[in-house]
Amino acid sequence: MGKMKFGEKAKNPKATFLRLMKDVFEGRYLLIVLIVFCIILSAFSTTYSASFIGSFIDDVVIPLKGVENPDFTKALIYLGKFAVVVLISIAASFAVSYIMVGVAQKSIYDMRIKMFDKLESLPLSYFDKNARGSIMSRFANDTDTLNQLVANGLVQLLTAGMTLVMVLFSMAVNSWILLLVVIAFIFITLFVTGTIGKKSGAFFKAQQKALGDVNGYIEEMMNGQRVVKVFTHEEKCKEDFEVLNKKLEKTMAEANTWAGSMGPVNNNLGHLQYVVLVLVGAVAIIARPDIYTIGALAAFLQLSKSFSNNISQLSQQANNVLLALAGAERIYKLLDEEPEKDNGDVTIVRVKGEGDNIEECSERTGHWAWKVPEGDKSTLVPLKGGVVIDHVDFSYDGERTVLSDISLYAKPGQKIAFVGSTGAGKTTITNLLNRFYNIQKGIITIDGVDIKRIKLNDLRRSMAMVLQDTNLFTGTVKENIRYGRPQATDEDVIKAAKLANAHDFIMMMKDGYDTVLTNNGENLSQGQRQLLSIARAAIADPPIMVLDEATSSIDTYTETLVQSGMDKLMENRTVFVIAHRLSTVRNSNAIMVLENGRIIERGDHEDLLKAKGVYYSLYTGKTELS
Amino acid sequence: MIKDLFSRVRQYKAKTVATPIFMVLEVLMEVLIPAIMAQIIDVGVATMDMKYILLMSALLILSALLSLLFGVMGAKFGSEAGAGFSTNLRHDLYCKVQEFSFSDIDKFSPSSLITRLTTDVQRVQQLFTMSIRMFVRSPMMLIFASIMAFRAGGILSLVFVIVLPILALGIGVMVKVTYSYFNAAFKGYDRFNQVVGENLSGIRTVKAYVREEKEKKKFADSAENIRYNFTKAQKMMAAMSPMMMFVSYGCMIAISYFGAKLVNVGRMDTGSLMSIFTYSGQILSSLMMSGMIVVMYTMSKPSMERIAEVLASESSMDENENGEKVVPDGSISFENVNFGYKEGSGVLKDINLEIKSGEMVGVIGTTGSGKTTLVSLIARLYDTSSGSVKVGGKDVREYNLKSLRDSVSVVLQKNTLFSGSVRENLQWGNEKASDDEIEKALDIASALSFIKEKEGVLDYHVEQGGANFSGGQRQRLCIARALLKSPKILIMDDSTSAVDTKTDRKIREALRRDVNSMTRIIISQRISSIEDADKIVIMNAGRIEDVGTHEELIERNAGYKNLFETQTKGRE
Structure with a gap:
């Protein structure tokens, strides 16, 4: 599975390895004992069976050679013993791999759950900083290599x-002269394979690069294929592609040639070793037939074969382990990320009663309040949606100030609009309200409660956001609308869809509300996706609403149709609107014109026109927003 | 299907054939070597004939060197053939996609085409390389090793005759059972990646609606599905190697016992006995390898099918290579046109429309009313279901498709800039365009001013998808690119939606002034963008609701008048 990453080794393999072992085996100590025991058993029987043939030939076969009326009892005893050892070994190795499969899969599962839980808890700045592709490969590739490591x-x-x-040990007991030959060959083998490995590693890196180029080109061009057709650019694209494709072919052939040579080289080095061993052994047998026997030589040859097999096994596995540890290191980096800070103790509760006379209750009343703990007691503040932003400064990176000295208020039910160029800080302000990011200076309150005191989830439940880019999830239309409030009924869903003017096109889809959307709703137009997003906000029914370019992709014709729904949606709610289209913002209670993170003009539509400032020139088309 | 795919080795046929030949030669050496080894022990060591030992050793070394040579050659040719094959495959796929019509692209979707050209090709290549190296090697090894074992051991090799079929059956059953689990697990991976991917791109939505817990549940379900199936499959696989061990040790014991008897009566030598052990190892491992190839084949089968599907699909549009190459003028007429993307779904109904060469036409209507579809038919991005679209007096199907599209320039709604310089991007319109011509086009599209501010001007690097330009700037660059084609007809599908009204007006004025011989069709949501058009077409639910000048429509069309009033409220 997962793509091989060449040359990427763990930086701190020891610490990572220990941590991984702790994660995998903690609480499974009995299992460890069992596994180690089984491994010893199977290693022993491998060794035993390697020397078995030699002793069998020496002790049984040769003495019986040419004997008349031979007695095969000794042979049977030998073989019987051997069979028992072998059966134990088979049982042991089966037990080990059977157990480890379960352990590996369970710990990978646990690891993935931990990773995803962490992911969901991370602040938005993490997602800004880390590329989507690299996080994806944490989840898919790195956990896969980990599985390989633990299971095999x-x-x-x-x-x-x-x-x-x-x-x-057995070889040393058998013959130390032959052992010297084997040791000499170990060094030769390590040197040769090391050289080839280095060579092929370099080519593999080049191949990965070329493959990345080709795949990148394919991705870009496939997504722009319609443009290619319109400009009849097919031939040119083929030429460009051919260059990259040929380059890939070259590096790929070279890399695989080197890697593929490794096997034959190792194999024949083994044969060479065999020849040398036989020669040395033969000389020894001829010289001292009293000490050296054919059987002993045969046993040694068998042992040496098993030895070189295990050496190459070891070097191959060691490399894989290092690769897997590099993956584990990346996984732990994700797990060690700092989650969103949530020290809030203020929660939202259902209340009944009127005015100051409200009390907490568990039934649905449609009324809510902030429950503010103070010492042992707590007070209830009705949830109305009054927002105050007071002298707020903000920077994403702690260096470049994005917002400075922002102050504004919105009384419950008021509509506040932000106008300004891209990068002026409009979206940033709304992202501070629900604490996607935390402010460095100043204070923001809702109904008089500092948002830092409010539990994150409750804070976010008190407001809905309709963003410029709509994110739809794989699932039915219904499920996607219900995203705003999981417990909403089908009637609620339809009502919300009607309000957003999405009902008609939904009904025209294959299965209506049960049509499954895939790939972020790939068959819907941008405008239709925004309508769904509006429906989603409508069903959430919160006291505060943020509309960030919520209707930018809806054509004005449709927008006039949605307008009454939007008006209804905004009724009795505090609304923050960001819009390029000034017609959308003109009936706001207050319009804030932003430039370089500061509010440079404020007032309602009439005030701002009279002031004849930036807003005026924007509105009359004298300047353009970039 | 396999035949079709593998026929694409083309110029690498020689290497493809050479690879298994070298592999067979290597196998010959591999089975020869134990025989020589046996000779050394049986004859050389037994008789202490040093000369014979040296001779045989030399032979052994020679065999080892040959085996090395064959092995490396096999690896080389195999790798080259594999890389060449995948290069051809990718090339064929890519060229095939270039022939695709819009509806073919719709059918496959870009994301699935990407998977087919990347992951699927890589998987099939792996199978190919493995096949040409191992597909012949393993069975050959099996046969040769069996023959040699028979030669050395005579009736002793009957052991294999009994064991092999049983083992093969065992492996077969296991492969079949595990395959279904592996398959399920791989499907589970798709869902797994989907959940993670959607959470990454939609993290703001997840957090804004406090849906973390639900998402965690979704994720846990997908992870559990993978765990379950993989555990099942791998536990089954875990039994594979003990089974192999059981069989190979069983063989060893049987061979030892009967071998001892044979040696006893002098029908066999100790060296031969040892060589049989080696052969038994070779036989069993080649059987195992054959099993692996079957597994790999079944696992890559879906990839092969997906690739074959693209290669086999014929472009749904006849490009009419021999068609008319010259489009005489920019007149357009729709005659009783009906169109649906899928059979039976009517997106356009009874369209009749005349546009004179050089006219400027505005198209307006709600989302889904068929505006984009209407103009798509002019450049023959799609073919009509019935009726005829004529350009320059001839049905669009009578033209050579390339010539038609060179004369009809479409600025698509979902437009794309490509990574490369500004100049390279604009030269898509005209490969030979000089810097002067490019600047002229940029000027008409009101894009010259901001490009001039960029470092390197026309050499300024455009990132993938034009990410380093704002939406409005991208649109203006796309208009300039379309203008460079100097088409007879220019179609702008909502191409200035992100451009402010003032610049929008400037672009329209420049179009009127500099390229007034071009037929211009402008789809827009803003009446201001089209009010000075020669005629305005109002689309509604796939039909033309009304055609007229701005003044006429204000007069007689209530909906239009209404829209105009809402849109101009801001401008009093």
Whole structure:
């Protein structure tokens, strides 16, 4: 699965490894004992079976050679013993891999859940800073390599390591002269494979780059394919593509040639080792037939084969482990991110009663209040949606000031509009209200309560946002509208859709409200998506509403139709509107004209026209907004 | 399907054939080597004939070197053939997509085309390389090793005859069962990626509506689905290697016992006995490998199918290569035109419309009323269901498609700029356009002023999708690009929606002044953008509701008058 990342190794493999082991095995200590025991068993039997053939030939086959009326009991005893060892080993290795599959999958699952929980808790600044693609690959690729590590890598590493030690021991007992030959070959093998590995690694990097270029080009051009058609640019595109494609072919062929040579090279180095061992062994047998036997040589040859198998297994796994640890490191980086700060103790509660005489209740009344704890007691402040922004400064990065000295208020039910160029800070203000970002200086209150004291979720429940870019989720139209209030009934959904003037086009879709939307509603026009977004806000029914270019993609013809719905939507609510189209903002209670993060003009439509300032020249078309 | 895909190796056919040949040669060496080894022990060591040992060792080294050579050659040719094959495949796919009509693109959707050209091609390439290297190698290994084992062990190799079919059956069953689980898990991955992706792009919505908990539940469901299926599949796979071990050790024991008997009666030597152990290892591992190839094949099958689907689809539009190459003038007429994107869905109904060459026509109407569809038919982005669209007096289908589109320039609503310099982007309109011509076009589109402020001016780098320009600037660049084609007909589909009214007016005036021989069709939501048009077409639910000048429509069309009043309220 997951794409291989070449050359990316963990920075702090030891600490990452320990942390990973803790995550995977914590509370599973008995399991560890069992697994290690099983691994020892299977390593032992591998070694045993490697030397079995030698002793079988020496002790059974050769003595029986040419004997008349031979007695095969000894052979049967030997084989019986061998069978028992082998069965134990098979059982052990089956147990290990069976257990580890479950452990690996469960811990990957746990890890993914932890990652997603963390993701949902992170502040927006995290999403601004980190590319979508790289976060995606944390979830898919990195967890996959982790799975490989836990399910196979660890066990194989341990098995290979343990077998290596045992085989080495057996070889040393068998013949130290031959062992020297084997050791010499280890160094040769490491050197040769190291050289090839380096070479192929470099080519693989080049290949990844070329592949990235080709895939990037494909992505860009496929998305712009309609433009290609309109400009009859097909031939030119083919030429451009051909250049990238050819380059990829070249690097890919080279990289794979080197990687593919590794196997034959290793294999034949093994054969070479065999020849040297046989020669040395033969000389030894000829020279001292009393000490060296054919059986011993045969056993040694078998052992040496198992030895080189395990060496290459070990080096391959070690590389995989390092790659997986690099992935684990990236995962832990995500898990260690600081979540959104939420120290609020003020919550929203249902209330009944009138005026000052309100009390908390559990039934639906349609009335809400802020519950403000003060010491042991708490007071109830009716939720009305009065917003005050008082001398607020804000910067995204702590260096460049985006908003300075912003002060304004909105009484419950008032409509406040922001006008200004891109980058003037309009959207930023609305993002401070629901604490997508935290202000550095000043204070923002809702109904007199500092928003820093309000629990994040309750604060956000008190307002709905309709953003310029509508995000729809895979699911039915109904589910998408209901996103604003999960417990809404089907009637509520239809009512909201009608209010947003979305009902008609929804009914024209294949399954009406049950039509499944995919890929951010790819079959809908931008305008239709905005209508759904408005319906979503309508169903949420909060006291405060933020409309950030909410109707920018709806044609004016349709907008006139939506207008009455929008008016109804804004009724009795505090509304903050951002719009390019000045006709949308002219009936606001107050219009704030922003420039470079400051409010440079304020007042209602008439006031601002009379002032003959920036708003006036915008409105009369003398200047343009960029 | 496979035949069609694999026929695309073309110039790499020689390498594709050479690879398995080298692999077979390598296999020959691989099975020869244990035989030589056996000779060394049986004859050389047993008789202590040092000369024989040296001779055989030399032979062994030679074989090893040959095996190395064949192996490396196999890897080289295999890699080159694989890379070449995937390059061809990608090339064919890309060229095929270039032939696609708009409705073909709609059918497949860009995102799915991207998957097919990237991930799917990579997966099929892996299968291809693996196949040409292993598909022949493994069975060959199986056969040769069996023959050699038979040669060395005679009736001893009967052991394999009994064991192999049983093992093959076991592997087959296991592959089949695990495949369904793997398949389910991979499908689960799509959903998993979808949930994460949607949460990343929609994080503001999630947070604004405090939906974190629901999203977590969604995510947990998808992660659990993967866990469940993978655990099932891999537990099954976990049984695979013990099973192999069981069989191979079983063989070993049987061979040892019967081998000892054979040696006893002098029908076999110890060296041969040892070589049989090696052969048994080769036989079993090649069987395992064959199983793996089957697994890989089944796993890449969906990818192959998706690729084949693109390659097999014929463009739904006949480009009429031999058609008329010259569009005489910019007159347009719609005669009883009906159109639907899917059969039976009427998007345009009974359209009749005459536009004279050089006229400026405005089109207005609600979302979904068919404005875009109407103008799409002129550049033959789609073909009518019935009726005829004529340009320059001839049905659009009578023209060579490229010539028609070169004469009809469309500024699409969803427009795209590509990464590259400003000049490169504009030269899409006319490859040979000089800087002067480009600047002229930019000037008409009111884009020259802001481009002049950019570093390097025409060399200024445009990022993918034109991300480093504002929406209005992008639109103006797209208009300039379309103008450079010097078309007979210019169609602007809501191309100034993000441009402020003043600039919008400037663009219209420049169009009137500098390119007044062009037929211009302007779709707009703003009446101000089209009020001075020669005629205005009002679309409503796929039909033309009214056609007339601004004054006429104000007079007789209540809806139009109403809209005009709402829109101009701000301008009194």
